[in-house]
Amino acid sequence: MADSPTKSNPSSDETLAAAITNAISAANLVNEQKLTRLRDGLAKGTLSASDWKLLAELALPSDKGGQLS
Amino acid sequence: MTMPLQSLTIRGFRGATQSVNIAFDDKPVVMIFGENGTGKSTIVDAIDFVCNEHAGPLEGRQSTPVKDFLPALGSKASELQVELKWLTKTFSATLSGSRANVTGPIPRPKAKILRRSQILDIIDARPADRYEAFKRFVAVPNVEKAENALREAARTAGSDFDIAAQNLSNSQHELTRLYKEAGSPQPDLKTWAKGKNDTDPKDLTAIQSGIDALLSLVKAAADTLAARNRANEQAALDIQAVQSLTIDLQAAEGESEEAKSDLLRLLDSAEEYLTNHEDTAECPVCEQGIDRTELLSRIAVRKASGTKVAEANRKLDSAVKKEEKAQNLLENEENRVLAASVKLAKGFRDSKIAAVLNGGIGWDRFTLFLDDQVPLRTPESIALAEELLAACQGIENALRSERETVSKEIETLRAIQLQYGAVIKNSKQAKQLEALSQRLSALLAIVEKERKRFVDEALDSIRVRVDTLYSKLHPGENIGDIKLQLDPNRRGSLNVSSRFESEKDVPPQAYYSEAHLDTLGICIFIALAERDSLDDTLLILDDVLTSADEAHIQRFIAMIHEESTLPVLITTHYRPWRDKYRYAKGPVANVQLIELLSWSKLKGIRHTKTKLEIDALRDLLAAEPIDRQGVASKTGVLLEAALREVCALYRCKLPFDAEGRHTLGDYLAGLDSKLRSAMKCVSVKQASAGTNGSEVTTTLKQLLEAIESTTLVRNLVGAHFNPHGMNLVDDEVKEFAKTTIVLLDVLVCRSCGELPYKRQGSHFTCGCKSQQLYPLTTL
Numbered sequence: 001m002a003d004s005p006t007k008s009n010p011s012s013d014e015t016l017a018a019a020i021t022n023a024i025s026a027a028n029l030v031n032e033q034k035l036t037r038l039r040d041g042l043a044k045g046t047l048s049a050s051d052w053k054l055l056a057e058l059a060l061p062s063d064k065g066g067q068l069s
Numbered sequence: 070m071t072m073p074l075q076s077l078t079i080r081g082f083r084g085a086t087q088s089v090n091i092a093f094d095d096k097p098v099v100m101i102f103g104e105n106g107t108g109k110s111t112i113v114d115a116i117d118f119v120c121n122e123h124a125g126p127l128e129g130r131q132s133t134p135v136k137d138f139l140p141a142l143g144s145k146a147s148e149l150q151v152e153l154k155w156l157t158k159t160f161s162a163t164l165s166g167s168r169a170n171v172t173g174p175i176p177r178p179k180a181k182i183l184r185r186s187q188i189l190d191i192i193d194a195r196p197a198d199r200y201e202a203f204k205r206f207v208a209v210p211n212v213e214k215a216e217n218a219l220r221e222a223a224r225t226a227g228s229d230f231d232i233a234a235q236n237l238s239n240s241q242h243e244l245t246r247l248y249k250e251a252g253s254p255q256p257d258l259k260t261w262a263k264g265k266n267d268t269d270p271k272d273l274t275a276i277q278s279g280i281d282a283l284l285s286l287v288k289a290a291a292d293t294l295a296a297r298n299r300a301n302e303q304a305a306l307d308i309q310a311v312q313s314l315t316i317d318l319q320a321a322e323g324e325s326e327e328a329k330s331d332l333l334r335l336l337d338s339a340e341e342y343l344t345n346h347e348d349t350a351e352c353p354v355c356e357q358g359i360d361r362t363e364l365l366s367r368i369a370v371r372k373a374s375g376t377k378v379a380e381a382n383r384k385l386d387s388a389v390k391k392e393e394k395a396q397n398l399l400e401n402e403e404n405r406v407l408a409a410s411v412k413l414a415k416g417f418r419d420s421k422i423a424a425v426l427n428g429g430i431g432w433d434r435f436t437l438f439l440d441d442q443v444p445l446r447t448p449e450s451i452a453l454a455e456e457l458l459a460a461c462q463g464i465e466n467a468l469r470s471e472r473e474t475v476s477k478e479i480e481t482l483r484a485i486q487l488q489y490g491a492v493i494k495n496s497k498q499a500k501q502l503e504a505l506s507q508r509l510s511a512l513l514a515i516v517e518k519e520r521k522r523f524v525d526e527a528l529d530s531i532r533v534r535v536d537t538l539y540s541k542l543h544p545g546e547n548i549g550d551i552k553l554q555l556d557p558n559r560r561g562s563l564n565v566s567s568r569f570e571s572e573k574d575v576p577p578q579a580y581y582s583e584a585h586l587d588t589l590g591i592c593i594f595i596a597l598a599e600r601d602s603l604d605d606t607l608l609i610l611d612d613v614l615t616s617a618d619e620a621h622i623q624r625f626i627a628m629i630h631e632e633s634t635l636p637v638l639i640t641t642h643y644r645p646w647r648d649k650y651r652y653a654k655g656p657v658a659n660v661q662l663i664e665l666l667s668w669s670k671l672k673g674i675r676h677t678k679t680k681l682e683i684d685a686l687r688d689l690l691a692a693e694p695i696d697r698q699g700v701a702s703k704t705g706v707l708l709e710a711a712l713r714e715v716c717a718l719y720r721c722k723l724p725f726d727a728e729g730r731h732t733l734g735d736y737l738a739g740l741d742s743k744l745r746s747a748m749k750c751v752s753v754k755q756a757s758a759g760t761n762g763s764e765v766t767t768t769l770k771q772l773l774e775a776i777e778s779t780t781l782v783r784n785l786v787g788a789h790f791n792p793h794g795m796n797l798v799d800d801e802v803k804e805f806a807k808t809t810i811v812l813l814d815v816l817v818c819r820s821c822g823e824l825p826y827k828r829q830g831s832h833f834t835c836g837c838k839s840q841q842l843y844p845l846t847t848l
Contacts, residue, residue, distance in 0.1 A: 060501070
């Protein structure tokens, strides 16, 4: 008989949420401090459009002054 | 791996009209064999009832309520009970209404049950229904919900950016228009706009305020002069009235002595005195005694004769007072005119407004108003004030024109600064929204990519597993290459495709035989069961093989033992499958064989341990008195089964028989002397902690020859009535059996109980590779 499969079985949502969070972290698109919130929000489906905007805005460089082109 | 299911006790449940208990060994595979109607499904349903709270395949059929079909014949629903021991834990289930009421610790064990009737459902199901079986591995509803929110965020951010970009364009357009209106000053729009934005409008507003102040001074001076002129006119009228009333009084006085105005005033004073002094008895002037009442009466008579003079006198007094008042007002107004003129003169003289500077007012003429003191009120000074006002009013239009120009400049400057500010603000906002939109799009791209990859990998890992299992069952059959794909055009729809001969990506339902579809369904089921199973899961295959040729049974057995990651409970009514184990053609040491006996309402479900043929022979040998025929017959069958397998391995030459019937003599003759000389068995004991590995080698030539010399016993004692058989002593019969048992003990693996059958290197080996049979081929 073959060996037993892995014992801990996270849900598909949790597994994918972790993978997405890693990819976003590697792309440096969200602040490191917000990655846990991102992963939980993905796994639980609780991230709203405004949450996404806030996560993205917080990670944007602050110096974005306007100018006359 | 061991069997976690320790025991199962069933009371009053379906076929269990009597309480039945089945104890399980720790072997990883259990096979329950029983012909139809012996209770196999009852056992599986009982496990389903406890582990999954299902009432079996009849659940959900409205025509058959659970409370009617689940209790055993003659039993009440309240008597129904299933108890299951799983490792050290006990779980018990009773029927509560139409539902299972399970007691026991959490979590409960799980049973993944594949029934015969469900196999084709997996393959034949509509793609949407098939997806239901897979969705727990590939569905990510929460992530999809968050992904939709992200998509909405990216969309609205994009829209916001578009609006901001439009606002920026509008403000830039307006600024450009203002730039062109200003004559497109050098060097460029940007420099011009920034310069304008940095311009403080206070200089212009100061000019504007200065002009307003001058205009106010002019208006104030004009207003005061107008008021003075009105006062002057009124004063002139009042003087004329006094002169006229004076003439009237003189005329009235000329008409009587009593009407002399000074006498009347004296009489008025005397009357007032006497009225106010009632006790007066003498005249206050001549000090002569008087009759006060009489005197008042005489004064009244004398005053009445001078009424006309009195009226004229009163009018004159009133006119004089009014004239005095008019003179005062005129004086005030003229002083105000002079004060306003001083302010006007200083305001205009000190002004730097162009219109004033260009107005050419000669201030030498108006020095009277340029001192700190307000000049004395004289007709000359008033006339000069009038002259000053006229001079200032002469440049009033120029002032208004200049004011209008300055106002327009201020308005334009403010418009430029407003648009410049809007451009800067909209530019900043557009940049921020563009960056946000781009970031959200990048996030969305990652989420979409990762989700797709996750689903593809999940399906692919299932597909790989299915393909591994399937290729184990059907090696070299030009089928397989299973593909599982989500339908890109339909949500929650899963397609299955495969290879058939040279055609790829064809639907297996269209080309595969029913047996091949069966095994495909089983492989998919096992792959799915493994994927979401924890330690506490039992895989149950309920009568899934009804007919299969010998090769496929052999491969199915190999697949179960070598590939399954879960403990397995098999029920079957297919005797060849069971007999494979009984004749050592499967790793029987790893299987617990249970056999169900015939069922009756009185006896219920009964079971017994399935005895291996060799164990049955040993029991016969140990019995006294010896059953000569039984021993000889059993030995013959067992020997035939073993030699048949050996001859098949070496492709020995046997006499042709259309139905494949051969005798012991045929098999022994097939193993020629050359092969016999080369044949040997090696039992390998692997090294383990504290012990060294070892090998035991046994040649087979002598054993086969010894058996060959005793095979006569089979025919004479075990197969036919033969007088010669009576001449054989018991020891000869026993010798035949014992030699056969020795041969089988040498051939069959002591670890897994299986005959070697796999080619490996220079020999055949059993499933666990502890037993080797040499050589690999005939010499």
